[in-house]
Amino acid sequence: MEQKILELLNGIYPVDFIKVEAVTNEMFRCTATQGEYFARITNYKSYDEQLEEVTYTNYLHKEGLGVSPTIVSINGKEVEKITINNKEVLTVLYKAAPGKHISRNQWNADVLNELGRQIGKLHRLSRKFEKIHPTKYTNDWYQNEEYAFLKYIPEEETTIRDVAQEILTKIKNIPKDNSNYGLLHGDLWLENVVVDRDLKLTMVDFQDCEKNFYIFDLAVPIYSAIEYSFVGGGNIIEYGRSITKAIIEGYQEENDIPEEMLEKLPLFIKLKEIFEYSLMHMYWDKEKLTEEQIRIMNHFRMRIENDHTFLDTNGLLINYT
Template sequence: MYFLLHYYVLFYCKTHPVNIIKVESVTDEIFRCTAEEDNYFARITNYKSLDEQLEEVEYTDFLYKEGLGVSPTVPSFNDKVVERITLENNEILTVLYKSAPGVHLSRNEWNADVLKELGRQIGKLHRLSNKFEEQQTIRYINDWQDNEEYDFLKYIPKEESGIRQMAREVLSSIKTLPKNDSNYGLLHGDLWLENILVDKGLDLTMVDFQDCEKNYYIFDLAVPIYSALEYSFVGGGNIIDYGKDITKAIIEGYQEENVLPSEMLEKLPLFIKLKELFEYNLMHMYWDKEKLTEEQIRIMNHFRMRIEMNHSILHL
């Protein structure tokens, strides 16, 4: 399958105005394509339907044209941004993106200055999302609660009663929040730090909008804060202070580009908890319970203890 996918990426790219000379796997769905004239990334997946992917690409291309740092798509010779290929009798959807500038920062570089710029870009993203939704009715991209990854009670085992109760409380609290144009709309949905590239002068590019959804805008702030605390802090100080510093920075940056109601900022710890439950649910969805590694068991137990004891990783 590995070599077959490479072959199909090369075949697929021949339908586009690019001269690919090398293909490398980044993930099971993303392939780095080196061409004579530039670099590209091909996404090959049926994770979302054709209609959802078309709407997602329309959204991200709009953001690109409005000047936000996102990767533009490359239309095929047929002027299609989402093409279909057949792989082992299965139809798979494909999108080709121009490579974004910048690099993934090392963990110790995710400081308050970078997070403030990220907050500013997220504020711009949400402002443009609102503009997009004024022009375009969203028909296929889901509201967050309609995505299976948030169906916590379906996947978290019944015997984990404390965690299931916490999940009920978090979901119930969020579902009662009011929705309006200032606090709810299209967002990235997965802005952990691996989905952000940084170029010279702190120019940022957001990649991988595959999980874009309609949600409360505060969630797009909760995810990178959670990501920085969970994966990027490498010592050299107090992690509680680090959390306070980056949270203050990302909110200040956001407010330079957009306004988020104060009552929603107060809900940031709630959405951090939503992200934590989301990650824990993914483990139950995708990990083989009969073949868990020691590292997977350690991670799951770490989450279990943190959630059951209602311990927050963010102290404001």
């Protein structure tokens, strides 16, 4: 498969590829004489959706945000169609981002402060982009299949289904305008951020970009850091508070957060928690669950059914409103 992709990419891009390695089922690391690249090959979204996405990310790159630029094909296209095993798929080629994925214990307040600043800039530029290029194909968050919680969470899990429905209803009923809602990354967990030596960040994988409340792009990395990056050496409650403080302060250097939206940060963290639990039911084979998968699902069940507060914001957010 990699050899076939190598030949196809060499035929449509002005780059001399030497090697192609699969990173995931749809992302491939490409080594060329000109440097490192990544090819995304997927029909996860339609041609029009992907073209709108790369128009957006290329705009962000040109405006100076840390985003990987796309490479235009020899046909002058940013999204190309190729055929693999008699199936037509879409490909986008990206220049590799500078830096690397840092270790868990390096996701401290300093790094998350800078991430908050970059997210603030991202949302400020998103508003400008939508004035120039009104979106036609990018979904509002609730239109995406991943938010169809009641379709995937089993009917017998009545408590969790009630919580999921309540969260969805509350968020859908929030009044939205261009100060609190618009185009955003949508999946800024820490694996989608690379960092170089000078603390310069690059955000990658905009495939799940959507229209949502901007606060969601802050909730996701806070959730991600608490869930995956705390490695001990202190109190996890204080860790959560310190990184939340840092990311909010960084954001506010570049952009304003409406007071009423900042107060809803815990609500969007709960949305992310339900989102992750629903994905387990969406993608995992319930007939072949491993012991680790069962453990993780039960961990989520206990948190959600017992109304466990994932992030202690008691007294924290008042300093920013």
